[in-house]
Amino acid sequence: MIETSTAKPQNGEAPLVAVEGLTKRFVGRGGRTVHAVEDVSFSIRRGTTVGLVGESGSGKTTAGRAILRLIEPTSGKAVFDGVDLCSLSERALRAYRQRLQIIFQDPFSSLNPRMRIDAIIGEALDARGFPRGVKRRERVAELLTLVGLSPDHARRFPHEFSGGQRQRIGIARALAVEPDFVVADEPVSALDVSVQAQVLNLLNDLQKRLGLTLLFISHDLSVVEYLCDEVVVMYLGRVMERGPSRRVYANPRHPYTKALLATAPVPDPTVERNRVPLAGDIPSPLDPPSGCVFRTRCPHAIPACAEAVPETVTVERDHAVACIRQDELETA
Amino acid sequence: MTDQTINTTAAPAKDRKEDLYTATPAQLIWRRFTKHILAVVSLWFLVILALCALFADMVAPYAPFEVQRLRTLAPPTGIHLFHEGRFVGPFVYGLSRERDAETARVLYETDPEAVLPIRLFHQGDDYDFFGLFQSNIHLFGVDDRRQQINLLGTDDLGRDIFSRVLYSGRTSLTVGFLVVGVASLIGIFLGLIAGFFRRADGPVSRLIDAMMAFPDILLAIALVAALGPSAANVVLALGIVYAPRLARVVRASTLVIRELPYVEAARALAVPTPVILVRHVLRNVTSPLLVQATFIFAQAILAEAGLSFLGVGISPDIPTWGTMISIGRQFMSTAEWIMLFPGLAIVITVLALQLLGDGLRDLLDPRLAKDI
Known part of the structure; x- marks a missing residue:
């Protein structure tokens, strides 16, 4: 029933998802504007996993939802398979809904507490017009098995499951419509550490088996390194750096990425690390700093940083950085 | 519900552990409810009252309209x-x-x-x-x-007053029940609209506020006056009077549920909005709704009696507790039992409904019942 990745053609040139200049501003009380996502661009090739990392408040969740139009973006494009989702009418979007799915952060509030598991997954099957009857029960059992649960669990309620199991149910629901593109919004951050690895391995395994294209939103750099082919680093609604994971992790070019990687814990007490101090908190998105949004916390900031929003420069193939000093810092 | 505990593939040890764990939500609710003694007593009282009212023909020794000219204004008799x-x-x-x-x-x-x-x-x-x-x-x-x-x-x-109190209970409880039904229909609709659609919230909430600004009985009298006095119109009027309360409860809960990920998941699946409203929102509003409905049931019985007593409600020919009191008023000084017993019936029933509502509220408190 579930196709394997080999069936999909690898047209490496056209990405499955291309986000261009995506912007989301919330207008709050008194006309104050929250700049949640500003001019975010990146693309995701078919069958790959892209990690979207950043501190809390960096707009990564909003970006993920805006791509799926669960939140209406203010401007910008989210091109999926050649079609700009942001330009579609609500009705036209419905046809695309089942090709786009989302896995939520909180496994407790992402399942309706009054519905049994088979009804929750059945709702997803309804969405693609799956017939009722014996076949459906088989399909639910198949999906539960796919995510490592027992088919006997189908008649239970969500409260009878642990967080990890619920997250698996959430994954089964997302996969029930056989989507092409899945946004995983911090799918393991609410789970116990012992369970995190299991769910991550499941996601990784499913991604490979089903040839899914995945946008993996996380604040955990080690998880992203483990799972993702490419990584996009966000700060205060803007993309700081993006590129292939291996290159970004080995050779971070943006001061923010460097700081993030330096503060990430390394499970080896003997490793000497030169910590780049990252003082203070992320500024308010109500009133983001002028120019480079990171300059207020950047150890290398110069007056010029305040003048203009730095352009995103490609430093190597697919590796782009938004920092005016990245050249001199690299050589320094 | 028992099929939930069956887990044939699991190892026996795990099986037992899961058996211990899997009390169904209904069982958990019932266990917590039975600790609330007054609410349990009230529930039993209401069940018995409802059964007596339903089977009034059998329980009552005489028909409610059976006139005995030689036995007018006879006092209550004791059982020896x-x-x-x-x-x-x-x-x-x-x-x-x-x-x-x-x-x-x-x-x-x-x-x-x-x-x-x-x-x-x-x-x-x-x-x-x-x-x-x-x-x-x-x-x-x-x-x-x-x-x-x-x-x-x-x-x-x-x-016979005893027989009439039972038959009246049939009418009064039915009126209360129907008022809750009408109020629910209107209140749920308004509440869902106001809570779910941001743009509708302002106008609908102002409408609700405006309706709540009127005293209950006064608005009911005005509506009955406009619609014409009949049992159906009394039900309709009281339903309109109490709808805003339910609307507020539904709106408040909807505002919270609207933002929950499972609603977002349903939207991501392109589930039609009316289905989301019923399946995901309304289904999770049932607890506060049930509590509020219990209170409205009590209020409606009281309000119907008030309207009947004032003579703007149900026709005096139809026995309700309100019309009985209305008739008994003229004999208050000589035959107080005519008024007393339907009055007691109202007091006890309303009290029982309120206690039941309190019990339900404690029981379905979201802080306690987070996972149910």
């Missing part, structure tokens, strides 16, 4: 067990009737010779149970055709 020091089982004394020569008032004396044993499943008047079947079996009665058993006395036309 011992006659002249001898145990004879439950019985009532017959009444002898006299007319006061000066005031021409009818006076009743208990006749110590007339022992009327209470017969259970007594054959009395014929009745037709909702057109389903005909019978003449009553729960209790007395054999003597010239005497009656009037536990709660009779009214000015000699109608």
Whole structure:
């Protein structure tokens, strides 16, 4: 029933998802504007996993939802398979809904507490017009098995499951419509550490088996390194750096990425690390700093940083950085 | 519900552990509810009351409209067990009737010779149970055709108050129930609209506020006056009066649920909005709704009685607790039981509903029932 990745053609040139200049501003009380996502661009090739990392408040969740139009973006494009989702009418979007799915952060509030598991997954099957009857029960059992649960669990309620199991149910629901593109919004951050690895391995395994294209939103750099082919680093609604994971992790070019990687814990007490101090908190998105949004916390900031929003420069193939000093810092 | 605990593939040890863990939500609710003794007592009282009202034809010894000219304004009779020091089982004394020569008032004396044993499943008047079947079996009665058993006395036309209280209960409870139904229909609709659609929230909430600004009874009187006095219009008017309260409860909960990921998941699956509203939102509003509905049930019974008492409600020909009190008012000084017992019926029923509502509220408190 579930196709394997080999069936999909690898047209490496056209990405499955291309986000261009995506912007989301919330207008709050008194006309104050929250700049949640500003001019975010990146693309995701078919069958790959892209990690979207950043501190809390960096707009990564909003970006993920805006791509799926669960939140209406203010401007910008989210091109999926050649079609700009942001330009579609609500009705036209419905046809695309089942090709786009989302896995939520909180496994407790992402399942309706009054519905049994088979009804929750059945709702997803309804969405693609799956017939009722014996076949459906088989399909639910198949999906539960796919995510490592027992088919006997189908008649239970969500409260009878642990967080990890619920997250698996959430994954089964997302996969029930056989989507092409899945946004995983911090799918393991609410789970116990012992369970995190299991769910991550499941996601990784499913991604490979089903040839899914995945946008993996996380604040955990080690998880992203483990799972993702490419990584996009966000700060205060803007993309700081993006590129292939291996290159970004080995050779971070943006001061923010460097700081993030330096503060990430390394499970080896003997490793000497030169910590780049990252003082203070992320500024308010109500009133983001002028120019480079990171300059207020950047150890290398110069007056010029305040003048203009730095352009995103490609430093190597697919590796782009938004920092005016990245050249001199690299050589320094 | 039992099929949930079946887990044939798991190892036996794990099986037992899961059995211990898997109490169904209904079981958990019931366990917590039974700790609330007043609420449990109230629930049983209401169940028994509802059954008595439903089967009033059988439980009541006489028909509600049966006029006894020779037994008007008879006082309530006590049930005795011992006659002249001898145990004879439950019985009532017959009444002898006299007319006061000066005031021409009818006076009743208990006749110590007339022992009327209470017969259970007594054959009395014929009745037709909702057109389903005909019978003449009553729960209790007395054999003597010239005497009656009037536990709660009779009214000015000699109608048995006990029987009328039961039949009235049928009407009053039905009115309460229908008012809750009408109020729910309107309130849920308005509440869901206001809570789910940001743009509708302002206008709908102002409408709700405007309706809540009127005193309940006053608005009900105005509506009945506009619609014309009939039982159906009383129900409709009270339904409109109480709808805003339900709307507020539904709106408040909807505002919270709207933002929850499972609603977002449904949107991501392109589930149609009306389905989301019913399946995901309304289904999770049922707890506060149920609590509020219980209170409105009580309020509606009270309001209906108030309207009937004021003479703008249900026609006096239809026995409700309100109309009974209304009739009894003129005899308040001489035959207080005509007013007293329907009044007590209202008090106890409303109290029971309120206690039940309190119990339900504690029970379904979101802080306690987070996972249910």
